[in-house]
Amino acid sequence: MLEYQLKRYEGETIMELLLQSLFYFSGFIIVWAMVGYPLSLKFIGEIYNKRELEKDYSHQPTVTVMVVAHNEEKVILDKMNKILDLDYPIDKINFLVSSDNSTDKTNEIVRQFIGEHKERNIRLYEVQSRKGKTNAQNEAQKTVTTEYLVLTDANSIMDKNSIKELMAAFTSNDIAYVSGRLKIINQDVSNISNSEASYWDSDMVAREVEGRVQTITAGNGAIYACRNSDYFDFNPIQCHDSAMPLYYGLQGKRAICNHDAIAYEKAGEVIEDEFKRKVRMNRMILKQILPDLRILNIFKYKWFSYFYFGHRTCRYLLWISHLIVFMTNGFLISQSWFYGSTFAFQVLFYLLAMLKLITQVDNKALNMIYYYCVTVVAQWGGVITILTRKARPFWEKAESTR
Structure with missing residues (x-):
């Protein structure tokens, strides 16, 4: 009887230790992703405060x-007019619209x-076959003969100096790789x-430090x-946003940001649009947690290993x-x-998030809690699409962003 009680006690102790380990490890992931890592970047930024973005x-x-x-x-004509206004030598800039099997009047308008x-190139x-944005970029890139390639979305309006800033x-x-800054123009339309x-504003701060350091x-x-x-021709299921910086980083090259190169865009104004967008963004989340074991080699990749773990791995584990x-x-x-x-x-x-969902009260703290919970649920949506093999390289655009 005593031996049985000892074994039971040992089993309960082991189970308790396991539960505690899982609790503290998962808690660390959450706290580090949302608080610890951003705070650490402020400290790192102070250390490298004399290192500024060089421009030529x-x-x-x-x-x-x-x-x-x-x-x-709805937006392609405005986009075409705006890109012709870009301040860059006319003889050095070409324009290319890659239409991903459009079935409306997009091609006709272009x-x-x-x-x-006709005076412009x-x-x-x-x-011919819709396979998503990345495939459309892959196919069209093979026809490009210029030294550099600038990629942008149809619903993004580029600042007239953006090309000069990117190239500089x-x-x-x-x-x-150089990424510009996205500014949301309908910030005050909805919570x-x-x-x-x-x-985006908070993420831009983090990226500025990451790019400045490495x-x-x-x-x-x-x-x-x-x-x-x-x-590089990425798999169409991937998107350049996450795949390109990682690809170049593992090659020992740098992906940086120049936030003086600006594009303006609308964010989703209703939660349905924003939720669908976030589910789509997470269609590769399981592979993005640790896409390549080489990232762990901090002796070779240095700050990149640290940045990826804090900014990506931890967030993809939320x-x-x-x-x-x-x-x-x-x-x-x-x-x-x-x-x-x-x-x-x-x-x-979670009750506060539910309160926001039910009452739709406009309170800043409730809005952020609700938005955060929607982000986490959208990650689950991405995981489910992967496990059910429903992840697709293309999607239906959110009309509220047009």
Whole structure:
């Protein structure tokens, strides 16, 4: 009987230690991703405060501006007019619209625009089979002959100096990728667009430090550039935002940001649009947690290893970390007041998100809690699409962003 009780006690102790380990490890992932890593970047930024982004405005190579579009008849004409206003030598800039099997009037509008501006070098590349944005970029890039390639979305409006700024940042051969800054123009329209704008503003701060120190871990599809010779054909299920900086970083090259190269865009104004966008963004989340074991080699990749773990790996683990923290906390709640307090905090946090969902009250704190919870749930959506093999390289655009 005594031996049985000892074995039972040992088993309960081991189980308790396992639950505690899972609780603290998952809790660390959450806290580090959302608080610890951003704070560490402030400290790192102070250490490297004398290292500034170098620019060479005399660097004006030949450039092709590629616009990717699928059924963008509502915005494509405005986009074409705006890119012709870009302040860059006319003889060094080409324009290329890669239409991803558009079935509306997008191609017709672009052809007419080309006919009305024969003095400019504008081309339309028609993708015959819709396989998504990355495939459309891959196909169209093979027709590019300029030294550099600038990629942008159909619904993004580029600042007139954006090309000069992007090119000025390519000051050395080890810089393979330059991302610009996305500014949300409908920030005040709804609490959803406001929360998205706040997210981008905080993320831009992190990227500025990462790029200044060594390399960023992700870009944005609104505005970025690379050497045409450095372009790589990624799998269509991947997106350049996450794949390109990682690819160049593992090659020992740098992906940086120049936030003086600006593009303006609308964020989703309703939660349905923003949720769908985030699910789409997470269609590769399982592979992005640790896409290449080489990242762990901190002796070779230095700050890049640290940046990727804090900015990407930890964030891509939020979906499972929150579940594990909640479940283990429930089992440990009777162990001490600490576990009771942390469980109560979690319940309150999720109840506040539910309160926002039900009442739609406009409160800044509630908006951020709700937006954060939607982000985590969207990660679960991405995981489910992967496990059910429903992840697709293309998607239906959010009309509120047009």
